[in-house]
Amino acid sequence: MLLLSACGRKDNYRDIDPDKIKPWVPKAEPLSQYGNHSPYRVHGKVYQVNNNPVGFAQTGKASWYGKKFHGRPTSNQEVFDMYKLTAAHKTLPLPSYVEVTNLKNDRQIVVRVNDRGPFVGDRIIDLSYAAAKALDFVNDGIADVHIRVVHSPKDLVENPIKQGLTYLQLGAYSDKNAAYNLAKKTSELLGIETFVTILTTHAGALHRVRIGPISSEQKVNTLLNKITSSGIPDAKVITE
Structure with a gap:
């Protein structure tokens, strides 16, 4: 059964403490017998399931769904529990584990994808109520997120950057x-401290607009996606 995206309302929802929600430990699982038929068609559009999602990542909008579908079967015929960290995706194999980062506040969780959707607007993933609660966007309804497939706990380890200091x-x-105008614009647009350093060269002073230093590759990638999606296209990683 294909569940359509339903941006949920929090009215009459049981309040839950995000810190007490049982987290997933990503692992390899056999494909579900249901929900992986490919290609499939919804609203006249054809979708192809990605059966080899190694390295798969996306940046876009997330929504959430809850009470309307609570207790009903998901696309792979599991029972949807809005108080678990699950999600719907249009093309990832069922089940899959996905790390989701809310680009507004940098909160991160791992969800288990067991449903198809969202088939509304430009959303890339539909999260359970619990997942939206953990990422703190229940009231907003929609969030800008970065998602990436994870296959095991080692995929979640942030690799520290050991040589020099790293900046964007x-x-x-x-x-x-x-x-200075770009630095001000970035600080106001993203709420990220941005500064200017001056490098003296033979050709004169070079004013470099930077964010950092940044302590891990994961944080670098998260910030880079956040900056790029905000219309600042020329950001690059610098290690000194």
């Missing part, structure tokens, strides 16, 4: 006004 550089300008 958003641009480098001879015109200091351009640099």
